[in-house]
Amino acid sequence: MAKAIMVQGTMSNAGKSYLAAALCRIFKQDGYRVAPFKSQNMALNSFITEEGLEMGRAQVMQAEAAGIKPSVLMNPILLKPTNDTGSQVIVNGEVLGNMSARDYYKNKLSLVPKIMEAYNQLDQQYDIIVLEGAGSPAEINLKQDDIVNMGMAKLAHAPVLLVGDIDRGGVFASLAGTLMLLEEEEREMVKGLVINKFRGDVSILEPGLRQIEQITGKEVVGVVPYMNLDLEDEDSLSERFSHEDKAALIDIAVIRLPRISNFTDFNSLECIDGVSVRYVKSAQELRSPDLLILPGTKNTMEDLLWLRQSGLEAAILKLAAQGTPVFGICGGYQMLGKELHDPMSVEHGGSLKGLGLLPTVTTFSAQKTRTQVSGVAGDLSHTIFPNLSGLPYEGYEIHMGQTVICPKDEMCESNGACGSNNSNNPSISHDAVCFGSILKRNGADCEESQGCCMGNVFGTYLHGVFDHPQMAQGIIEALCERKGISAEQISAVDFASYKETQYDLLAKGVREALDMERIYQILNEGI
Known part of the structure; x- marks a missing residue:
């Protein structure tokens, strides 16, 4: 006892x-x-x-x-x-x-x-x-x-x-x-x-x-x-949301969605000297970050509508068009696609157009995916983060529904009928590639592709993807190179040891x- x-x-x-x-x-x-x-x-x-x-x-x-x-x-x-x-x-x-x-x-x-x-x-x-x-x-x-x-x-x-x-x-x-x-x-x-x-x-x-x-x-x-x-913080009372900007070489902006979830994904980036992570909830606060992150959310479709109504969608699209790296995780990944469908009214019901930055379609279902995964990044040589290619990562998935990448020459309109599973489309068009492979799911060996990347836009369902020091360091080094500054001034930490x-x-x-x-x-x- x-x-x-x-x-x-x-x-x-x-x-x-x-x-x-x-x-x-x-x-x-x-x-x-x-x-x-x-x-x-x-x-x-x-x-x-x-x-x-x-x-x-x-x-x-x-x-x-x-x-x-x-x-x-x-x-x-x-x-x-x-x-x-x-x-x-x-x-x-x-x-x-x-x-x-x-x-x-x-x-x-x-x-x-x-x-x-x-x-x-x-x-x-x-x-x-x-x-x-x-x-x-x-x-x-x-x-x-x-x-x-x-x-x-x-x-x-x-x-x-x-x-x-x-x-x-x-x-x-x-x-x-x-x-x-x-x-x-x-x-x-x-x-x-x-x-x-x-x-x-x-x-x-x-x-x-x-x-x-x-x-x-x-x-x-x-x-x-x-x-x-x-x-780590328990809930939305997090003091992280009210941190004042610190002088930093690399500026990372996370959209503070009304129903933001798992914002602990970014703690590993916050602990890197020379990196600022700030949470923004208006187009005026967004400014010109070096990296823009769309985080997870408990209600993707409702928060997508908020993004649209607040003017942030237009600001995000403008930054993406200018070449700013955009990274979506879980619900943020779903928003980056062309269409979202909710036939069972799991979230909002009906269909919505996404931001259209990735050639993906998401369909919500009542079944919830809950898995721990590990794997490696794919060939990202044609993206803005080529140095991430082949790097290991691990994390976990928590999401309702599935996201598929549109096969070649399909337009992803109206009914979202395009789509084979990513794992069946290792070679996809639109200049898009899968983010990487999953090699273990809940401890069992597997081989599945996951996520989607195209140019300067990245999406994945993996929470904790930045926690691996090689992954965090690779992103920071690429951002430094893009700004023309030396990455020697910034070093990622072993996040587990740091905690x-x-x-x-x-x-x-x-x-x-x-x-x-x-x-x-x-x-x-x-x-």
Whole structure:
């Protein structure tokens, strides 16, 4: 039986995910087998496991910090918003269906057995489980049927650390107010308060710490400093979107689609010195980047319409015509094609013309592709990135529907009838080539072509394609050559090693800030 401890926050983005990751790393460093757990996660950043199952990336990040492989047991329920009032519901890594918020809340208690089945399996395998809550435990309209905050803490018999974000202000009020709105039994489960993201001299904060302890009857177990680390973000509250432009040799612009997903694809580019990655949501912000990226999205057709209505489509087409490299990933790849068809109303319904930068047609279907893949880039000698030819890559696919490349001399009009599978068209016209080959899919050998490239436009379904250092370095070198500057000033990093360093720095900062002796007492005492 594992011991459990839970991290809850007074609000979203209080730092729960990072603190949970830090505890996972600290316990691992101290010799324990530790696993993260979040019963219900709402995020558009997701990951595909070795088994081809889908889970939230926050728990992937925490699993990496714990030094273990990600498993859907760590995140049995994932909600991926499709609009403002509904989500795709994923249970144990597989799609249950789309539900409105009202329908989901009516039925979510029926998922408790699935949650506990997953938790109990982790309970048998690990020494410690670090649970993470969601949002705030004091949402009084949702508390009755809670399965992710105090409701989950009760099920797991997990003592709770309550985290408040001082960087936004009002931290003492938020801590006291949260505790006030909890039931007496729930307040008893809160064993310590944590002040997060503090900047300045802690001694000046001391009087406030003593007062909040007197007001709430709860001890402050640590003041965690604001740490400028580069770790994955859970959802669209990402601070990456508001980063100010940094002076850089290479300027990469990512379109901030309304339903942007898996923007963690670009973290590996952001960590390269001399490279700026900025997220833009208007034609005015776009300017003249060295590389333009269309990212993934939870609703390709709706975001394509937004692209059209915002004026960004025209700006993208103008840049592409001028020779600016354009790279589409997943939904962004689908948008780059000639046509998109949704006969089953999986997304928007009907048909739309794409940007027409690639000779492809996408048809949506109810079946979701979820696979881990690895392979090599093809012969890209006639594209703007010839030095990528033959380079290895790996990543994962998460998408609804299939994209095919139009065979020779077909116009891809009206019904999208053109199209054999890419693997049956190794030699395609329109001066287009496949991006590369897939040699392994979910661990099994295969040989499939994937993606499409033509001149300065590239498309692929592979999330994580930039994480391989050779692939990232190849792109940066080509961009430098295009600008007439030396690539010696810019070097890609081993992203896996880079993340390990970040986890160690996170653990060091949190270990020094928390009263770890008291944390272990709380862990051992339970509730």
